[in-house]
Amino acid sequence: MQVINVFGFVPFYLIAIAAIAAGWDWIQVPVIVYSSCVLYSVALIVVEEVMGVHRSKDLLLFAAVYGSYAVVPLGLIYRFSAHHPFGGYYRARKSNPKND
Secondary structure (H helix, E strand, O other): OHHHHHHHHHHHHHHHHHHHHHOOHHHHHHHHHHHHHHHHHHHHHHHHHHHOOOOOOOHHHHHHHHOHHHHHHHHHHHHHOOOOOOOHHHHHHHHOOOOO
């Protein structure tokens, strides 16, 4: 799993940071795919911690620590599910009003 993190996610983080900072709309699908992968991993971890062989003794602490791993991808999916997540439609329309 660490190989995926190093060779898959780290280059994605660098590209995503640049794309989000520049406001490039093409990053929309990769961000949604990344968020889905993280949510899938979190779902597996939650099931193991709640019902698995190595159950967590303190579920409140577990939720506090791993909660952000679910909240951030859900926020990214919400933000990038728009047709133009960076307002590209409004920027294009402002520069060329006949682009309707």
